[in-house]
Amino acid sequence: MFDDVLTLKKLEIFLAFIKTGTLSEAAADLNMSTVSIHRAIHSLEEGLKCPLFRQEGRLLLPLPSARVLEERAEKIMADINEAVASTREAAGLFSSEFNLGALYSLTLNTVPRLIAGLKLRKGDLNIQLTLDSNAVLFNKLNNLQLDVILVSLEQQFNNPDYISLPLFSDDVLLAVPADSELASAEDVDLTSLKDETFVTLTQQFATHRDSLLAFDRAGFQPNIVMQVTDIFSLISMVSAGMGYAILPRRVESVFENKIKLIKLKGLEDIKQNISMVCLASRERDPRILSCIAECRTNDYL
Incomplete structure (x- = not known):
């Protein structure tokens, strides 16, 4: 079993020294002192219990053992980098x-x-x-x-x-069938429709929340005959005459042949942000x- 004498940091220092060939250049690459580089290499030899370099004057020349460690350490560092990248990607971070x-x-x-x-x-x-x-x-x-x-x-x-x-901020309007008598109106008082039927989205949707706010401000509980789970189905229900609905203005240009959107008098401040x-x-x-x-x-x- 390896203890803290053999660490990834020491392998990183070892590889930097092998690449540069001098303590000073390795120290500059890693922003460390030459003393720290030398100490790490000596500690690595102690941990491995075998020499990695031979002294020749002021130089440390790699032994065959150092070349073996270089090959294996490069693979270890590459595997570690891949493991980190894969872990982050699995967590949804820094992936494509x-x-x-x-x-x-x-x-x-x-x-x-x-x-x-x-x-x-x-x-x-x-x-x-x-x-x-x-x-x-x-x-x-x-x-x-x-x-x-x-x-x-x-x-x-x-x-x-x-x-x-x-x-952007979007207006919330009344949706009626394109052929409805209300389709030509510039605005409408929602209170006047308290006896009509309505269709809405289910309660998880923001448009459902805005609809309830509009009805509450108008002072009545609507007769909701159907709730659907997407806005396109809701538009189809309105177009078919199932009931009126509260919808954001952004759907108007695409579905103007099916529905008409009319301003809600006195409720112009209700918007979707x-x-x-x-x-x-x-x-x-x-x-x-x-x-x-x-x-x-x-x-x-």
Whole structure:
């Protein structure tokens, strides 16, 4: 069994000395004193219980034993570096894999543009996209399954465990079928629709939260006939006449032939604040730094 006489640091010093050939050059490479270099080599010989060099004047010349150790030590150091890289990659750090999470509605514009920008900045990234609700995305971020998430944050969001970067603020509007009598209205008082039916996303979604806030401000409990798990299904339900819904403005341009979005009178201050979020502990990951830089330099509305 080896004790602390034989260490990776001493092998690093040994290899530096073999490469440079002098104590002074090895010391300069490693930012150490020549005395420390000499002491480490002597300690290494003691630990191995065999000589590695012979003295010739002021020079230390390698013996065959030193050449054997050089070959094996280089392999050991390479294996250690590979082990560290593999361990970090398994933990999701410093690899070419980049796991991005986002809300379904952000795939209409924001996500494609962000991915294109990231590819220009860091072409070797292998980007994997996960679409889900606010709650699920935060859970996956905390479990290191995702590197960065694009989510809707409440106005007062402030948590030291996360780094958040605002991207844009989106209006929350009433969605009605394109052929509805309300489709031509400039705005609508949500209170006037208290006897109508509504469809919503499930409670994990930010849009569900915003819908409940709008109904609460309007002073009534809505008749919710269906809840769905993605915004595209919700739009289909509205288009088919299943009920009205509360939706963010960003879906309007793509689905204007199916639905119309109308301002909610008196509720214009209800907005979705879309932000990029990562764990504060992983902010220095080069992949995440690239994403932060991309988000800072572009308008993603």
